[in-house]
Amino acid sequence: EVQVVESGGGLVQPGGSLRLSCAVSGLIMSNYWVSWARQAPGKGLEWVANIKQDGSQKYYGDSVRGRFTISRDNAKNSLYLQMNSLRAEDTAVYYCAAAGLDYWGQGTVVTVSS
Amino acid sequence: EVVLTQSPDFQSVTPKEKVTITCRASQSIGSSLHWYQQKADQSPKLLIKYASQPFSGVPSRFSGSGSGTDFTLTINSLEVEDAATYYCHQSSSYPQTFGQGTKVEIK
Numbered sequence: 001e002v003q004v005v006e007s008g009g010g011l012v013q014p015g016g017s018l019r020l021s022c023a024v025s026g027l028i029m030s031n032y033w034v035s036w037a038r039q040a041p042g043k044g045l046e047w048v049a050n051i052k053q054d055g056s057q058k059y060y061g062d063s064v065r066g067r068f069t070i071s072r073d074n075a076k077n078s079l080y081l082q083m084n085s086l087r088a089e090d091t092a093v094y095y096c097a098a099a100g101l102d103y104w105g106q107g108t109v110v111t112v113s114s
Numbered sequence: 115e116v117v118l119t120q121s122p123d124f125q126s127v128t129p130k131e132k133v134t135i136t137c138r139a140s141q142s143i144g145s146s147l148h149w150y151q152q153k154a155d156q157s158p159k160l161l162i163k164y165a166s167q168p169f170s171g172v173p174s175r176f177s178g179s180g181s182g183t184d185f186t187l188t189i190n191s192l193e194v195e196d197a198a199t200y201y202c203h204q205s206s207s208y209p210q211t212f213g214q215g216t217k218v219e220i221k
Contacts, residue, residue, distance in 0.1 A: 037212075045150075045158065045201050047210040061209045062115070095157055101148065101203065102169065104157040 002026035002103040006096045009108030016086050020108060022079040022096030030054075030074035032099040036081050038092035039107075048094070049081065063089075086112045116140055116204050120213035128221045133189040135216045137202035142182045146206035149178055149187045152215075153198045161200075162187065194220050 008020040024034070035050035049060045049070040058070050069082040079096055093107040117140040127133050137147065149162040160169045162178035165185055175190045189196055197220045202213040 044199075044215045045152075045203075045212040047203070047212060050210070059208045059210075100205065101150075101158075102160050102163075104159065106157050 002098060004096050004098050004103050004105035006094065006105045006108040009094065009110045011111045011113065012086055013114050014087060014112055016112070017082070017084045018086065018110060020081040020083065020094055020096075020110070022081075022105060024077045024079065024096075024098045024103075027098060027103075029072070029077045029079075029098060034072060034079045034099075035097045035101055036070060036079075037095045037097060037101065037104075038090075038110075039095070040089070040092045043092075046092075050100075051079070083110070086110075088112050115209055116143060116207055116211050118202050118204055118211055118213035120200075120202060120216045122216060123214065124217045124219070126219045126221050127192050129194055130191050133192050133196075133218060135187045135200055135218075137180075137185045137187070137213050139183045139185075139204060143204045143206035145181050146204055147178075147180065147185045148203045148205065149176075150201045150203060151196075151198045152201065158201065189218075192218075192220070196220075 003025045005023045012018050036048040051058045051070045067085045071080045091112050095107045096105045119138045145165040147165045150158040152158040161176050166178045177188045179186050199215045199217045201215050
């Protein structure tokens with residue numbers, strides 16, 4: 001059974017930084033693209049970023065490009081999202097998804113507020 | 115950016131009824147269209163990959179069709195447990211995008 005578990009969410013002030021982590025088990029993560037998506041309170045899903053198997057290609061949504069950085073550690077079956085220059089509109093549940101967007105975690109809550 | 119427009123936004127349906135949700139893309143995306151189900155206070159779950167391929171473990175009452183710009187998710191014989199919001203998602207081009215969602219309520 002594939003399991004995806006996010007961590008690292010919390011309350012941060014505008015302009016601050018936060019690093020999210022995601023642990024994947026039940027599949028060989030190095031064989032797959034992995035992704036982050038988010039969902040603001042009461043809103044729909046928004047694709048955030050993804051990264052190729054070997055980390056050589058990374059893509060970002062327009063609203064986070066230049067502020068967020070996706071990375072992975074295949075030896076640890078882990079995915080990361082470094083979030084800088086956070087804004088109120090980044091407040092959301094952040095989901096990690098393995099094998100593209102096939103398997104999703106339960107999400108971690110990020111709140112940006114003073 | 116490819117814009118995905120779902121219709122309807124909301125549907126109230128009686129159990130055992132057939133449900134049809136459409137997703138229209140602003141440009142051709144081939145078959146790179148996927149469907150997800152999100153129940154209240156849960157994370158999304160993949161239902162259909164590449165327009166018509168059922169994901170592992172998905173009940174057979176869920177099916178998908180379409181290609182190019184017009185896609186359909188069909189739920190045959192709706193069950194109470196199918197109350198959820200359904201999203202389409204395209205992986206044809208970056209940035210990847212989602213539709214706005216269709217909420218299905220049980221009457």
